[in-house]
Amino acid sequence: MTTRPASVPLASRLGYRINPVGLVAFSVILFWAVVALFADSLAPHPVGEIIDNDFFGPMRAGLWLGSDYLGRDMLSRILLGARYTVGISLAAVTIACFSGVVLGMTAAVVGGTLDTVMSRLFDALNSIPSKLFGLMVVAAVGSSIPVLILTLSVIYTPGAFRFSRALAVNIDTMDFMMVARIRGERLPYLIGAEILPNIVGPVLADLGLRFVFIVLLLSGLSFLGLGVQPPYADWGALVRENIGGLAFAAPAVIVPSIAIATLTISINLLIDNLPQKVRDRSVSP
Amino acid sequence: MSPIVQIRDLKVEARTDSGRRVAIIKGVSLDVAEGEVMAFIGESGSGKTTVAMTLLGYARPGCWIAGGEVRVDGVDMAALPEKERARIRGTKVAYVPQSAAAAFNPAIPIMEQVIEVTRIHRLMPPEEARRKAVELFRALSLPDPDHIGDRYPHQVSGGQLQRLAAAMALIGDPKVVVFDEPTTALDVTTQVEVLRAFKTVTRKHRIACVYVSHDLAVVAQIADRITVLKGGEIQECGTTTDILERPQHPYTRQLLDAFRPAPHARAVLTDDAPLLHVNGLSVGYGPPGANGKPLVLAVESVSLTVRQGTNVGIIGESGSGKSTLARAIAGILPACGGDILFDGRELWDSARKRSRDQLRQLQIVFQHADTALNPAKSIEQILGRPLTFYHGLRGKARDARIDSLLDMVHLPRALRHRRPGELSGGQKQRVNVARALAAEPKLILCDEITSALDTVVAAAVVDLLKELQRELGLSYVFISHDLSVIEAICDEIIVMHRGRMVEAITPSARQQPKHPYTRLLFSSVPKLDPTWLDGLDPQSERMQAASGG
Helix, strand or coil: CCCCCCCCCCCCCCCCCCCHHHHHHHHHHHHHHHHHHHHHHHCCCCCCCCCCCCCCCCCCEEECCCCCCCCCHHHHHHHEECCCCHHHHHHHHHHHHHHHHHHHHHHHHHHHHHHHHHHHHHHHCCCHHHHHHHHHHHHHHCCHHHHHHHHHHHHHHHHHHHHHHHHHHHCCCCCHHHHHHHHCCHHHHHHHHHHHHHHHHHHHHHHHHHHHHHHHHHHHHHHCCCCCCCCCHHHHHHHHHHHHHHHHHHEEEEEEHHHHHHHHHHHHHEEEEECCCCCCCCCCC | CCCCEEEEEEEEEEECCCCCEEEEEEEEEEECCCCCCCEEEECCCHHHHHHHHHCCCCCCCCEEEEEEEEEEECECCCCCCCHHHHHHHCCCCCCCCCCHHHHHEEEEEHHHHHCHHHHHHCCHHHHHHHHHHHHHHHHCCCCCCCCHHHHHHHHHHHHHHHHHHHHHHHHHCEEEEEEEEECCCCCHHHHHHHHHHHHHHHHHCCCCCEECCCCCHHHHCCCCEEEEEECCCCCCCCCCEHHHHHCCCCCHHHHHHHHHCCCCCCCCCCCCCCCCCEEEEEEEEEEEECCCCEEEEEEEEEEEEEHHHHHEEEEECCCCCCHHHHHHHHHCCCCEEEEEECCCECCCHHHCCCHHHHHHHHHEEEECHHHHHHCCCHHHHHHHHHHHHHHCCCCHHHHHHHHHHHCCCCCCHHHHCCCCCHCCHHHHHHHHHHHHHHHCCCEEEEEECCCCCCCCHHHHHHHHHHHHHHCCEEEEEEEEEEEEHHHHHCCCCEEEEEEEEEECCCCHHHHCCCHHHHHHHHHHHHCCCCHHHHHCCCCCCCHHHHHHH
């Protein structure tokens, strides 16, 4: 390592170094969040209205993203679909990661029988194929948004549990955990103040990955007709209902796929490129 | 004949994460002749390892050689392309790392790793390399030289592994070997054996050595010349006797002074009830067997008494059970026999059952400040937590107390916003002590708190502890394998060996230890006298003491 780095990264005046990739990813996520919030006023047409005589129409003025298999406006359907895809996935990933990480850290810190029981329980849950589990739940209680959110979080909690437990077990062996224990600290402080700050980076990366899995599973469930029910549709459902347009090279198939891709990739890019605190502060004020 | 290593006006720079360039080495020039042992000595951060590594043409990631030349056997390592350097590494220049345990791949037998250099550089056929390795093992006085190579790294001891790492470096017949603090991680009795082996082999093959260390006494045994570094510059360079007897530079004098600590003024023994009384304590690991005792007993019926305002030192090599004893007293590891009386009341064996006040009065400071301080929290949060937890301090009152704690351990107040990773080893250990002080304890268990620090910093930490004792009337139980540190602070010394208390002595009586193990331990502490190592008789009493226990 004797070659000099080519460019000098500029330390921000804020004391944080912001990566351009992270900035771009953040803008994309912000864009979809705004769309999800204001879809009602942004969409040019109501979600179920048939406005095109042709089906699988091409992109043209007034129908910027073409029309779907019934001649409905694709742009409106995607804008309104953002609400379901972003909303359901975000709610599910939050519940899954929160409960998984808290239980994982608890298992690592408490150890013993509790750890064994929880680990085996989640292993058992993990062994059920996720689509089959979703199918079963939807068949038993019917499809509604709360049911979807809960089902998706239950499916992804064991993974978050395993992941955070593995990280927390390593932290738990450090001397500062011993110091905190013989100070007399209780469980909430041990997991919240001593362990969490040390594993928050990998946990966030895991959250991004899990978000992507949930978007894809939701899309998959919708593809099977078990997700959001018509006339509303999330992006996965949009791909499924327009799959017949593949033969016609219709934009109705590719556009929702691109929407899924931009969101999931951006989330991961953002988490990998979060602003970093500049540790060398002797030059910054 | 020209010297084999010529360093001229060497400069190394690094770049911080805000893009600022920092000079680490600011123009170092020196020579090492063939067969000469040159020692680099200095505190951590002085640049001694950085200079030594440039001999291999290597600078750590984020650093680069910014100027000057490093000629090894006539070739300028600084100017060569990486591919050419790789060809020289292992054949002309070799490296022995600080921690051999971390340098060996645990999944590959030792022999394969030792002869790897000959395979990479196609020096000789594998059978010949194996024969040569066995010869080296023998020369380094390793046990069972014919078969030790078949073992895996975890199957040999730390001292043996360090000698095997030297064999790995020597197999390519290098002309220069860089030793990077190779004995720092070893305890004194092992260190003597390893040093002796290094000295014999390098002298026999007339290999020039660069020996990086912060331990002046070790360096005195092995080096022909000593270079003292501080802040990336050479402070002083001279022959070993010159440096030891006529040090010129203030920093060199400081180093020498740190090696001769002021003897501890014995506390006046009062007849007060003892603060801590440990009676027949046994601690072990593993599930209880048929007799109700654990599978492995690490401490067997040890008794000790600490009076208010006095210090007890516990000394012994690694594995002697001294840390286990401290952990049992602190309630981390439940004892399986005996009892602990603290301040007149019996303590529960597990910290969970002790009252908050008992926990507060008995604090423990761990060896590795790196792992004892949460790297994700600021110094302020680390020191503030015990204040809030034990004394209910918040807001301004807490801030003021944190400031006074930082003053107490002689740290600048501005450090409170930093994280442990941004502090030096000595500063971290001071924070570690300050956290224990925040609880306002009566007794502090110090578990090897100076062994990870260099001599000067360790002496400063010991001075700090003494000062705090005078001001606050604390007592310490001081655990160490370093006799000079123990002598500097303790009123009574307990020698432990294989889980048992071998002898209890006072520092003034240390010249007449009775037990053979105590004699071995005391005679193994390196002296500043350069002839000390050669004067030690390797066979007679030392060996018998080691095997007889």
